[in-house]
Amino acid sequence: MEKNSRMRREAETVEVMIRQYCHTKHEQTRNLCPECNELLLYALKRLKHCPFQERKTTCGNCGVHCYKPGMRDKIRQIMRYVGPRMLLRNRS
Template sequence: MNRTEQKTVAKMIYIYCAAKHGSTKALCADCEELRKYALKRVASCKFGEDKPTCQKCPVHCYSPQMRDRIREVMRYAGPRMLYKSPVLAIKHLVKGLQKNR
């Protein structure tokens, strides 16, 4: 995962937390946990920046519980930040999450 993707994930969680949990500057405890988890998982992806796509990745980056939470964040925040973030980064992330639907 590159820096752009990491920023994208963090930003989506901020948008989500601000809207759903009323957070202003810092994330609430739950969302902070989610952010750390997500960044750690994607940062440790063994394919690094050369990976084909998460869809083909044999490694399960997210536990089912965390995947559900991330998916909810993306569903909410994704459409709200498309205009200011690289579309590719989001497409890549969403693709990876759809694999075990």
């Protein structure tokens, strides 16, 4: 993956979101709990196979639901929880 590409940023965003969620909700201090770790690996794998690649929007806005149902629910929950906070904090 190229540095600073959209895909790379998306991958980083997903990771940050999952980490923050796990840290807050699952009270993990350093590492992700097994469940969130699995979700992160899954998300990164989906991203790699995303048909839009550099033209994609964020997964949260994407019309193609490439996640399998269980994983989709989890990532949605995380984005809903972490998303608004992140947008506020990163706006500069």
